[in-house]
Amino acid sequence: MKNLFWGGIVLLAALAGCGSNESPTRPNDFTPLTSIEIVVKPPAIAQGTSTPLQALGNFSGLFTRDITAQVVWASSTQTIADFILPANRVKGINPGTATVTATMGTITASHVLTVTDASVTAMDIAPLAPSTPKGLPQQFAVFGKFSSATTTKTTQDLTFDANWASSDPAVASISNAVGSNGLAHALALGTTTITATFGTVSDSTQMKVIDPVLQSIAVMPTNLSLLTLSTGSFAATGRYSDGSTQDITSQVTWTSDPAIATIAGGVVSNLVQGTTSIGATLAGFSGSATLKVTGGNLTSIALTPANPTLVSGTSMPVTATGxxxxxxxxxxxxxxxxxxxxxxxxxxxxxxxxLALLNAKTVAVAQVPTTLSASVGTTVTPGKNNLTVTAPTLKSNSLKITPIAPFNQNLAVGTSGRFKVTGDFSDGTTTTTQDLTINADWTSSDGATATVGNVGLAKGRVTGIAAASVTITATYGGQAIPATVTVTQPTLKESTLGLTISPPSANFSAGTQLQFKATANYTNNSSYDVTEDVVWTISNSNVAILADSTNQPGLVVAVDSGTATLTAAFGGLTQTATLTVP
Amino acid sequence: MKRIWQMMSALCLSLLLCGQVWAQHDGPYVGVYLGMNSLVTAESRDDQGSFNLEYDPALQGSVVLGWDFKPRNSVGEGRVEVEYARRSNQLNEAEFLEGKVKGDGNLTVDSLLLSSYGVYRTPSRWTPYFGVGLGAARITADALQVSGQPLANDDAIVFAYQLGVGVDFALTSYLSLDLGYRFFNTTRPRLTEANGSKFHTEYLSNSAILGLRMGF
Structure with a gap:
């Protein structure tokens, strides 16, 4: 009760400070407009030219606001000065004076505008000879020098009134549209002449269109989750002023938090659990992505099998578990x-x-153990085992071939099973049995009926090709041992019944691994383990990945929080399992 | 106003000297409260953008009708009550893109809340409490003006809630003085501007109150 009471007090204290206080964005149209000021630059214009007017509203003396777009513009003498588009632009028609007015509601302001009889004598275009990257705009301006017998020399901005032209519109176009007068666009590499003409006077300049320039950098993927001890890649794509994109992964400078990951050429490594921003910078532009490293940091390494003994010249797989x-x-x-x-x-x-295969050399060695170690960096103690290599003699007729469950020497077309072969060795006093699967030579009596793997971890793996019986033979040390395999061709059940995944769904934490099993089910009610025969895929590698699609089919490792779909494909059928990582 | 506060302070100081255990009332009660409330600057928004409305602090009053639970009963230590309250604050300033301008008119809130208060029993006459109330409020923009021009003259009914904390002082077994703080908030009322467009505004009040409850 006491905790609840004081909890309430704290909540109340927090709420008491609530309330937003954002900067206002709404204009004040409640306060009455009391006067308008017309701003004219220059005070007089030459006939045939135009100038924009500006209206500033004074609201009860409290504030002023530009109301150019809200007022109604008018001229007392349209034969001397008249308004053209855009609405606040007034053009001198004939020499003389005219009163221009700006009206909003009941408030009106007026200004006497003088139109002179001065004529243009020269023009100056600016900028001179610009180099513009392809795809970018280039605004030109032009100023006219005016004089007459009755007025002093003046200069007036003629950007709006001049006629603009490009000698090669394919290189650069230039606009005469209201609001964008004198605005050129660089379209293709090359050089063009930009000309501004007013009456009989003109001025020109060269415009050179150069290579497009970088405008932005995108780093992909934008969010990447990786397990510790793994590596991953980011790519940088540059978007250029002409709209083109280019892979600039090798050109950018990559940055990361070195306490989480190091990055070179877009490849991240030396991962430590945590999150870091990945940056890519080039020519003043930058892009970024987020890297999240999961799965914990390595604390120890264990090797299996423990303290193995190998016969000279034979091999066995070894595994390091972190x-x-x-x-x-x-x-x-x-x-x-x-x-x-x-x-x-x-x-x-x-x-x-x-896959790591430990190969004992074909040498006569004493039975003195040596050290087999596996290390990662220098901060974690390496995993170590004692390895003993012996040199006994293979006993005659000692090879044994055995199917590895669930394989029972029967296969359906497209499925596979594994044999292992062992041999007995003797040093005169002791007989030991050694797995020779990896060292034996494997052959099939009819490759059109069934094939057998004879390389690396595939050794002893039989795959059914066509319905018939076949003899599989393992040969080692001058001895051969046969086994019969029967291949049938049943029909897969339809739809989801023909292929099942076990478990059908999984919820496992980042860094853990889970073995999935795929089973093919046939209309004759037979079933075969096809874990090694299906094609496994995962929809989102930020959630889970396949540990080793070649050597460990169906083994899935959780990476980061989320949901993904594990899919197995076999014989034209697919089956899915939902993977959830909390 | 200053004189009222002086009298209340003197009364409270004298009550501080009392310390003996007092029998707790249970059963129905009525009460009347008076206090000062201050509104947080109200961020408001219409189709032209956002603007802020600032109100002057003002008096507030309320009456309650409730039930004191018997001490150590199975429901819990405390009371439930129905409260009607009225707050009315004058618009002082309105802030737009161009700056602040003078405001006028009142924003009045009539609220009806069902509240539940938990109390923390002590051996003395003092009983701290904390509670929450839910209900409805009618928010009335009474001739709100900006720069002398009409802003809104409308009302809306909205959901309201209140959090309260304070301390009761038992004057007798049936009469107690309540000194408290109230945080009062509503969902944003939608009001009509003088030009016909709609705007949403916020209403968030902090209040200090003093009240008298009488059991029977």
């Missing part, structure tokens, strides 16, 4: 730097993504 500051873990095999004694083993990452 633990992050947001209490998540994910596969970072493709992000670490591997190191091992090169006299004993190598780590092959040429398969890309999160």
């Amino acid at each position: 633990s992050f500051s947001n209490n998540t873990t994910r596969d970072i095999t493709g992000k670490v730097t591997w190191s091992v004694d090169s006299n004993i083993a190598t780590v092959d990452t040429s398969g890309g993504g999160n």
Whole structure:
């Protein structure tokens, strides 16, 4: 009760200060107009020329306002001075004097305007010989020098009254329209002559149209979310004065908060969880975008399998798993730097993504462990394992070939399954079994019925091509082991029944990964795991991404808050799952 | 006005010297309040743009009819009441794009609110409270003028709410003095200008009030 009471007091104190106090934007048309002043420059004009008039309203002595557009203009003697468009412009028709008036409501102001008999003797155009970037306007002005027997020499702005022309309108056009007199537009590279003519007098200047200039920079994507340890790219597009655009990613100067990310050539790296603005600057123009780094910062690295033992000349996949500051873990095999004694083993990452193959060299070595380590930068302790390489002998007739569940040596056309092959090794006293899937040579007795992968992680993966039976053979160390695979060609169920995704939706936090499974369902009620056979896509990479579409099909990593759609496509069917990252 | 405040201050000072526990009233009560209110500069807007209206502070009055809950009852410590209040402030200045000009006329608000107040019981005669009220208000632009020219002469009914805080002093078991602050706000009334166009304005009042409630 006491907290509620004092909470109310605080709320009340806050509300007491409420109320907006914006600067007003509405003109005051309540206060009565009491007088009008007509402003004329110059006081006299030559016949055939014109000049704009201005009306200033005085409102009860409290304030003045330009009311040029609100008053009604009139001339007492239209044969001497008359109004033309725009409405406040008066033109001298014949020498003499005329009274011009400006009226608003009941208030009227008058001014006696003199029209002289002076004639133009020379004209000066300005600016002289301008260079204008393609696509930009160029305003010209022209001033006439007047004289007569009865008046002194005067100069008058003839920009409105002169006739404008361009010698090459394809290079630059110039306007004679009311309100834009003398306004040229640079249309194409080249040079044109701009001429202003009044009566029988004219003046000209060259106008050179030069290369278009940068007007703005756009950085794309405008919002990018990335996981720590990853990289991403921004692109800068320049918009030029002629309306063209150009990729200027390599020309701009990129900036970012170095505590969050470094950027070079538009590529961001060294990501630390947080948000930074990404800037691109060139020739005084700049554009920006926002980079949000998610997934926590790396705290430790663990390697699997733990302390492996490998037979000399054989291989196995190794995985690095990172633990992050947001209490998540994910596969970072493709992000670490591997190191091992090169006299004993190598780590092959040429398969890309999160694939790393540990290869024991074909050398006779003692069973002394060596260190296999994976590191990221220098601030996190590397993950380390002991690797033992042995040199036993493969026992005769010891190869065993086994289908990896759910594969049961039956396939539908277009689906795939995996075999693994093992061999028994002996050093005379101890027999050990080693997975040889990656080192065996795999062949199919009929490639038109089923193919079998024989490179990298694809080794042992059988794909059904046509209905029939086929023999798959794994060969290693002079030994061969066959297995039979039967391929059928059932019909997929229609629509969403033919392809399912498990789980059908997911809600997982940034930095975590989730394995999805795709199943193809056929009209004969058979089903096959097609996780490795479908094409996986995600609608919004700011929300979630595929961990490694080549080596880890269906493995999804959450990136940032939002909702995205995971789509699997197989056999002409598609199925979706909703991904939600809170 | 100054004399009234002097009398009220003297009364309050004398009450400060009292400190014994007092029996809490429960049941119906009536009350009457008087106070000063100040309006926040009202940002207003029509199809030509925005302008600000500034009003002079003014007296306000209200009457209430309510029910004191019995102490430690299941509903809670406090009271509910229906309040009718009237505020009327003179337009002092109007600010447009060109600057401020003199205003005239009154903006009058009649409000009817249903309020609920929670109290914080103390062993003394003093009982702080905090409450909220909801209801309706009729806002009347009574011959509002700018530079001597008519601005608006119209009225509108709008939703209103009020937050209040204060302290009760029990004079007797049935009579208590209430010194409080009220924050009163409404949705923006839409009023007609003299030229026929419509404008929205805001109404936001801060008030200091002194009242007497009598239970029976």
